[in-house]
Amino acid sequence: GIQVEQSPPDLILQEGANSTLRCNFSDSVNNLQWFHQNPWGQLINLFYIPSGTKQNGRLSATTVATERYSLLYISSSQTTDSGVYFCALRTSGTYKYIFGTGTRLKVLA
Amino acid sequence: DGGITQSPKYLFRKEGQNVTLSCEQNLNHDAMYWYRQDPGQGLRLIYYSQIVNDFQKGDIAEGYSVSREKKESFPLTVTSAQKNPTAFYLCASSIGTEDYYGYTFGSGTRLTVV
Numbered sequence: 001g002i003q004v005e006q007s008p009p010d011l012i013l014q015e016g017a018n019s020t021l022r023c024n025f026s027d028s029v030n031n032l033q034w035f036h037q038n039p040w041g042q043l044i045n046l047f048y049i050p051s052g053t054k055q056n057g058r059l060s061a062t063t064v065a066t067e068r069y070s071l072l073y074i075s076s077s078q079t080t081d082s083g084v085y086f087c088a089l090r091t092s093g094t095y096k097y098i099f100g101t102g103t104r105l106k107v108l109a
Numbered sequence: 110d111g112g113i114t115q116s117p118k119y120l121f122r123k124e125g126q127n128v129t130l131s132c133e134q135n136l137n138h139d140a141m142y143w144y145r146q147d148p149g150q151g152l153r154l155i156y157y158s159q160i161v162n163d164f165q166k167g168d169i170a171e172g173y174s175v176s177r178e179k180k181e182s183f184p185l186t187v188t189s190a191q192k193n194p195t196a197f198y199l200c201a202s203s204i205g206t207e208d209y210y211g212y213t214f215g216s217g218t219r220l221t222v223v
Contacts, residue, residue: 004151033211041146041197043214086151088212096142096167097212099151 002027002091006100013077013107021072021103023087031090032063033097034072038083046072046085077107111136113215115200120220122187122194130185130218132200139205141183142212145169146197155198158183159205187220195222 003026013019023032034046047054047061049070054061058077063070070087084104088097113134122128132141140159144152154167158177172191177183183202187194197219201212 031211035214041199041217041219043199043217045211045213048211088152096154096157097152099153101149101151 002029002089002098004087004089004098004100006085006087006103008103009101010104011106013105015077015079015107015109017077017107018073018075019077019105021074021085021105023070023072023089023100025068025070025087025089027091028068029065029089030092031097032070033088034061034070035086035088036081036083037086037102043086074105077105079107079109081105082107113200113202113213115198115215115218117218118216120218121223122220123223125189127186127188128220130187130198130200130220132183132185132215133181134183134202134213134215135181136202136213137180138202138213139180140203141177142201142203143167143173143175143183143185144199144201146199146217152199155185194220196220 005024007022032050035043037043049061049063051063051065058075060073084102086102088099116131142157143155146152156175158164174186199217200215
Protein backbone atom coordinates (compact mmCIF):
# COMPACT_ATOMS: atom_id res chain seq x y z
CA GLY A 1 0.00 0.00 0.00
CA ILE A 2 0.89 3.63 -0.18
CA GLN A 3 3.48 4.87 2.31
CA VAL A 4 3.26 8.28 3.97
CA GLU A 5 6.24 9.86 5.74
CA GLN A 6 6.18 13.12 7.64
CA SER A 7 9.16 15.15 8.74
CA PRO A 8 10.39 16.30 11.11
CA PRO A 9 8.74 14.08 13.73
CA ASP A 10 9.18 16.74 16.41
CA LEU A 11 9.71 20.48 16.23
CA ILE A 12 10.18 23.12 18.91
CA LEU A 13 9.96 26.78 17.94
CA GLN A 14 10.08 30.12 19.61
CA GLU A 15 6.99 32.22 19.12
CA GLY A 16 7.30 34.25 15.92
CA ALA A 17 9.47 31.75 14.07
CA ASN A 18 8.60 30.20 10.71
CA SER A 19 8.56 26.49 9.90
CA THR A 20 8.05 24.02 7.07
CA LEU A 21 6.52 20.59 7.56
CA ARG A 22 6.91 17.96 4.89
CA CYS A 23 4.80 15.00 3.76
CA ASN A 24 6.24 12.49 1.29
CA PHE A 25 4.16 9.76 -0.27
CA SER A 26 4.95 6.76 -2.40
CA ASP A 27 2.10 6.73 -4.94
CA SER A 28 -0.08 9.14 -6.88
CA VAL A 29 -2.97 10.59 -4.88
CA ASN A 30 -6.41 11.94 -5.67
CA ASN A 31 -6.94 13.71 -2.38
CA LEU A 32 -4.64 15.12 0.29
CA GLN A 33 -5.57 16.93 3.47
CA TRP A 34 -3.57 18.60 6.21
CA PHE A 35 -5.01 18.41 9.73
CA HIS A 36 -4.06 20.02 13.02
CA GLN A 37 -4.77 18.00 16.16
CA ASN A 38 -4.96 20.32 19.15
CA PRO A 39 -3.87 19.25 22.66
CA TRP A 40 -7.45 18.16 23.41
CA GLY A 41 -7.47 15.75 20.50
CA GLN A 42 -9.71 17.65 18.09
CA LEU A 43 -8.69 17.24 14.46
CA ILE A 44 -9.18 20.41 12.44
CA ASN A 45 -9.02 20.39 8.68
CA LEU A 46 -6.47 22.95 7.50
CA PHE A 47 -6.27 22.37 3.77
CA TYR A 48 -7.74 20.13 1.12
CA ILE A 49 -4.90 20.22 -1.38
CA PRO A 50 -4.38 17.37 -3.87
CA SER A 51 -2.27 19.74 -5.98
CA GLY A 52 -1.21 23.37 -6.19
CA THR A 53 -0.86 26.01 -3.50
CA LYS A 54 -3.33 27.44 -1.00
CA GLN A 55 -3.03 30.04 1.72
CA ASN A 56 -5.11 30.74 4.79
CA GLY A 57 -3.76 33.52 6.99
CA ARG A 58 -0.38 32.50 8.43
CA LEU A 59 -0.65 29.01 6.97
CA SER A 60 -0.04 27.91 3.44
CA ALA A 61 0.36 24.55 1.73
CA THR A 62 1.81 23.31 -1.51
CA THR A 63 1.40 19.87 -3.07
CA VAL A 64 3.57 18.79 -5.98
CA ALA A 65 1.73 15.64 -6.98
CA THR A 66 4.17 14.70 -9.75
CA GLU A 67 7.03 14.64 -7.24
CA ARG A 68 4.90 13.09 -4.49
CA TYR A 69 5.25 15.56 -1.67
CA SER A 70 3.33 18.24 0.13
CA LEU A 71 4.58 21.08 2.33
CA LEU A 72 2.83 22.99 5.09
CA TYR A 73 4.25 26.40 5.96
CA ILE A 74 3.59 28.11 9.26
CA SER A 75 4.70 31.71 9.51
CA SER A 76 4.97 33.86 12.64
CA SER A 77 4.12 30.87 14.82
CA GLN A 78 1.97 31.29 17.93
CA THR A 79 1.60 29.12 21.03
CA THR A 80 -1.85 28.12 19.79
CA ASP A 81 -0.20 26.45 16.79
CA SER A 82 1.12 23.74 19.12
CA GLY A 83 -0.17 20.22 18.54
CA VAL A 84 0.26 17.51 15.97
CA TYR A 85 0.05 18.09 12.24
CA PHE A 86 -1.05 15.19 10.07
CA CYS A 87 -1.16 14.79 6.36
CA ALA A 88 -3.69 12.27 5.09
CA LEU A 89 -4.21 11.09 1.57
CA ARG A 90 -6.39 8.93 -0.60
CA THR A 91 -5.47 7.13 -3.78
CA SER A 92 -7.76 6.50 -6.72
CA GLY A 93 -10.60 4.10 -6.02
CA THR A 94 -9.97 3.78 -2.28
CA TYR A 95 -12.46 4.56 0.44
CA LYS A 96 -10.17 5.67 3.23
CA TYR A 97 -7.53 8.18 4.14
CA ILE A 98 -4.04 6.96 4.98
CA PHE A 99 -2.53 9.05 7.76
CA GLY A 100 1.09 9.86 8.35
CA THR A 101 2.48 9.58 11.88
CA GLY A 102 2.47 13.33 12.28
CA THR A 103 4.77 16.21 13.21
CA ARG A 104 4.57 17.23 16.86
CA LEU A 105 4.99 21.00 17.11
CA LYS A 106 5.56 22.92 20.31
CA VAL A 107 5.70 26.70 20.17
CA LEU A 108 7.31 28.37 23.17
CA ALA A 109 6.27 31.80 24.41
CA ASP B 110 -23.95 25.02 13.24
CA GLY B 111 -23.46 21.71 11.52
CA GLY B 112 -20.96 19.25 12.90
CA ILE B 113 -20.20 15.88 14.41
CA THR B 114 -20.91 15.11 18.06
CA GLN B 115 -19.17 12.26 19.84
CA SER B 116 -20.11 11.12 23.31
CA PRO B 117 -18.99 10.54 25.90
CA LYS B 118 -15.64 12.38 25.92
CA TYR B 119 -14.21 9.91 28.44
CA LEU B 120 -15.24 6.31 28.96
CA PHE B 121 -13.99 3.62 31.31
CA ARG B 122 -14.51 -0.03 30.58
CA LYS B 123 -14.10 -3.00 32.85
CA GLU B 124 -12.59 -6.20 31.58
CA GLY B 125 -15.13 -8.31 29.68
CA GLN B 126 -17.57 -5.47 29.21
CA ASN B 127 -19.02 -4.16 25.95
CA VAL B 128 -19.27 -0.39 25.56
CA THR B 129 -20.83 1.77 22.86
CA LEU B 130 -19.45 5.07 21.58
CA SER B 131 -21.89 7.49 20.03
CA CYS B 132 -21.36 9.51 16.84
CA GLU B 133 -24.03 11.85 15.47
CA GLN B 134 -23.75 14.27 12.54
CA ASN B 135 -26.09 16.94 11.21
CA LEU B 136 -24.10 17.69 8.06
CA ASN B 137 -26.30 15.52 5.85
CA HIS B 138 -23.20 13.52 4.92
CA ASP B 139 -23.65 10.09 3.40
CA ALA B 140 -20.35 8.53 4.52
CA MET B 141 -19.18 8.01 8.08
CA TYR B 142 -16.00 6.52 9.52
CA TRP B 143 -14.49 5.32 12.78
CA TYR B 144 -10.76 5.68 13.43
CA ARG B 145 -8.60 4.60 16.32
CA GLN B 146 -5.54 6.58 17.49
CA ASP B 147 -2.93 5.17 19.84
CA PRO B 148 -0.46 7.46 21.67
CA GLY B 149 2.10 8.96 19.32
CA GLN B 150 0.54 7.30 16.31
CA GLY B 151 -1.51 8.21 13.30
CA LEU B 152 -5.09 7.11 12.75
CA ARG B 153 -6.20 3.65 11.68
CA LEU B 154 -9.58 2.86 10.12
CA ILE B 155 -11.92 0.55 12.05
CA TYR B 156 -15.18 0.67 10.03
CA TYR B 157 -16.81 2.88 7.46
CA SER B 158 -20.30 3.27 6.05
CA GLN B 159 -21.22 4.70 2.66
CA ILE B 160 -24.99 4.68 3.13
CA VAL B 161 -27.65 3.72 5.63
CA ASN B 162 -27.83 0.02 6.48
CA ASP B 163 -24.46 -0.65 4.89
CA PHE B 164 -20.98 -0.71 6.42
CA GLN B 165 -17.58 -2.22 5.66
CA LYS B 166 -14.61 -3.35 7.73
CA GLY B 167 -11.50 -1.24 7.76
CA ASP B 168 -7.98 -2.27 8.68
CA ILE B 169 -8.53 -3.13 12.35
CA ALA B 170 -12.19 -4.23 12.66
CA GLU B 171 -11.63 -7.25 14.92
CA GLY B 172 -13.31 -6.79 18.30
CA TYR B 173 -15.52 -3.93 17.10
CA SER B 174 -19.04 -3.72 15.68
CA VAL B 175 -21.11 -0.90 14.17
CA SER B 176 -24.61 -0.16 12.92
CA ARG B 177 -26.02 2.45 10.54
CA GLU B 178 -29.77 2.53 11.00
CA LYS B 179 -30.02 6.28 10.44
CA LYS B 180 -28.05 8.60 8.19
CA GLU B 181 -27.14 10.80 11.15
CA SER B 182 -25.86 8.10 13.48
CA PHE B 183 -22.97 5.62 13.38
CA PRO B 184 -22.38 4.07 16.84
CA LEU B 185 -19.32 1.94 17.53
CA THR B 186 -19.41 -0.95 20.01
CA VAL B 187 -16.14 -2.08 21.53
CA THR B 188 -16.69 -5.70 22.47
CA SER B 189 -14.93 -7.88 25.02
CA ALA B 190 -13.15 -9.54 22.08
CA GLN B 191 -11.06 -6.38 21.60
CA LYS B 192 -8.04 -7.22 23.73
CA ASN B 193 -6.43 -3.80 23.83
CA PRO B 194 -9.20 -1.21 23.57
CA THR B 195 -7.52 1.66 25.43
CA ALA B 196 -7.20 4.36 22.78
CA PHE B 197 -8.62 7.60 21.41
CA TYR B 198 -11.55 7.01 19.04
CA LEU B 199 -12.45 9.51 16.34
CA CYS B 200 -15.54 9.58 14.17
CA ALA B 201 -15.54 11.36 10.82
CA SER B 202 -17.94 12.02 8.00
CA SER B 203 -17.78 13.11 4.37
CA ILE B 204 -20.32 13.99 1.71
CA GLY B 205 -19.46 10.75 -0.06
CA THR B 206 -16.68 8.23 -0.34
CA GLU B 207 -15.40 9.41 -3.70
CA ASP B 208 -11.77 10.47 -3.83
CA TYR B 209 -12.34 14.20 -3.86
CA TYR B 210 -14.35 14.50 -0.65
CA GLY B 211 -12.60 15.60 2.50
CA TYR B 212 -13.31 14.61 6.09
CA THR B 213 -14.87 16.40 9.04
CA PHE B 214 -13.95 14.94 12.44
CA GLY B 215 -15.70 14.82 15.78
CA SER B 216 -13.89 15.72 19.00
CA GLY B 217 -13.22 12.10 19.99
CA THR B 218 -13.80 9.68 22.86
CA ARG B 219 -10.98 8.50 25.13
CA LEU B 220 -11.59 4.92 26.19
CA THR B 221 -9.67 3.42 29.10
CA VAL B 222 -9.82 -0.15 30.38
CA VAL B 223 -9.82 -0.34 34.17
